[in-house]
Amino acid sequence: MNSEEKYALIEKYLSKELEGDALESFEAQLQTDPELKEELVLHRQLSETLKGEKVHELRNVLKEVNENWEAPATTPDATKVVHFNFRRILSMAAAVALLLIAYHWFFNNNLSSQEIYASNFEPYVMVFDQRSGQASEVPTLDQAIDLYHNQDFGTSADAFEKILAEDPENMIYIFYTANARLANQEADKAIASFKKIIKANDVSFVEQSRWYLALAYLQKEDKESAKSWLEKIQNGQFKYKEAQDILSNL
Amino acid sequence: MIQAQTPRDQKILEGILHADNQVIKQIYDDVLPSVIRWVSENNGTESDARDVFQEAIIALFRKVETGNFTLTCKLKSYIRIVCRNLWLTRIRNNKKFTGTPLEEIEEVKLENDMIERIEQSEKEQVFFKHFDALGENCRNILKWFFEKIPLKKIAEKLDTSESYIKKRKFLCKEKLVKAVQADLKFNELKNH
Known part of the structure; x- marks a missing residue:
């Protein structure tokens, strides 16, 4: 069998056009000829990788952008988004916390864990805004979200827990429950939930949970545990710089 | 159905699907x-x-292209995690690597099909490299052939005969297959 015949056979097999005796004979040959089998796999992979205009178009665009791209002067912070009013309130709270800390530094120069917590904690900015779609299937979700945005964190956490009862492994709900508990000064409950997310190694919230878990320990004045969690935050991950700043103060 | 958590992420996913230059620039930034x-x-x-960033965008494109993709976290986080996994896979595949032991680097869970894509991505790079080295005529014929466009239609597009396209398709494919088979990187990856 020459190459051209072999290719024709492979292509017919891949497009399921081979039938009857021809199919049986080809399959028998595949069992005994590892090189043929390998070549069949290569033909299939080439076809899957290279088919379609779009992927080639995308590669050209990526190539062009990559050649002209230079890092922007400042890297945008991943959390700087959404909800102007909510953020303004948070900024004011942060400003007050900073003033308190400055005052304390002036007279005492020794920050408590609670103060470090207060100057660093911001409830995670909620990103699921699309309530009218799948979210509305859960009756109290809108309510839980509104309460969170209105900073009624205790009630929001209760509402999220009701939703969780129906969907106990939903990491999004666990994460926002934990955040609301932390904001409501219920560190122990928050810690249990953040640890659950970290244990599950959930792709969406594991980095954020490490940061908030450390803050929860600061809220409890447990500096050692806070420190060990802050040390786990690696460069490039969520709040790395802030974690380093806190570590240098602990 | 393509679903993201925010309208912005949704728009970016659609931009990737359409190879939108401005959207790609935005993701880079x-x-x-x-x-x-x-x-x-x-x-x-x-x-x-x-390199891994470009591969991650292509892997993401493949997922979005299926038309069935729900993003359960921020798009930025997802791309970062795909990049990390790609880099870890690349280190693992490199026998000469003598740096940080892998257990010191955290790995985060991804969906199974994305893990498969990541594992295939270095091989895909080899395929693209040799495909790009073919002439334009060969690239077009193979692209359309892989897309399952009948040879007769390809012949019409190129204003030639079906038998010529059939022969040409074989020659182009043979050139590509032989180049890939002779590639050192491909042979290294084959054994993983």
């Missing part, structure tokens, strides 16, 4: 700096980071 930092901290260079 938003995500690449942190990928460069992380790869540089983990025995890589800026050029390595740019």
Whole structure:
């Protein structure tokens, strides 16, 4: 069998056009000829990788952008988004916390864990805004979200827990429950939930949970545990710089 | 159905699907700096980071292209995690690597099909490299053939005969297959 015949056979097999005796004979040959089998796999992979205009178009665009791209002067912070009013309130709270800390530094120069917590904690900015779609299937979700945005964190956490009862492994709900508990000064409950997310190694919230878990320990004045969690935050991950700043103060 | 958590992410996913230049630039600005930092901290260079970043966008494109993709976290986080996994896979596949032991680098869970894509991505790079080296005529014929466009239609597009296209398709494919089979990197990856 020459190459051209072999290719024709492979292509017919891949497009399921081979039938009857021809199919049986080809399959028998595949069992005994590892090189043929390998070549069949290569033909299939080439076809899957290279088919379609779009992927080639995308590669050209990526190539062009990559050649002209230079890092922007400042890297945008991943959390700087959404909800102007909510953020303004948070900024004011942060400003007050900073003033308190400055005052304390002036007279005492020794920050408590609670103060470090207060100057660093911001409830995670909620990103699921699309309530009218799948979210509305859960009756109290809108309510839980509104309460969170209105900073009624205790009630929001209760509402999220009701939703969780129906969907106990939903990491999004666990994460926002934990955040609301932390904001409501219920560190122990928050810690249990953040640890659950970290244990599950959930792709969406594991980095954020490490940061908030450390803050929860600061809220409890447990500096050692806070420190060990802050040390786990690696460069490039969520709040790395802030974690380093806190570590240098602990 | 393509679903993201925010309208912005939704728009970016659609932009990737349509190879939108402005959207791609935006993702570079938003995500690449942190990928460069992380790869540089983990025995890589800026050029390595740019490579895995491009692969991550292509892997993401493949997912979006299926028309069935729900993003359960922020898009930026997802791309970063795909990049990290790509870099870890690349380190693992490199026998000469003698840097940080892998257990010191955290791995985060991804969906099974994305893990498969990541494992295939270096091989795909080899395929693209040799495909790009073919002439334009060969590239077009193979692209259409892989897309399952009948040879008769390809012949019409190129204003030639079906028998010529059949022969040409074989020759182009043979050239590509032989180039890939002779590639050292491909042979190294085959054994993983």
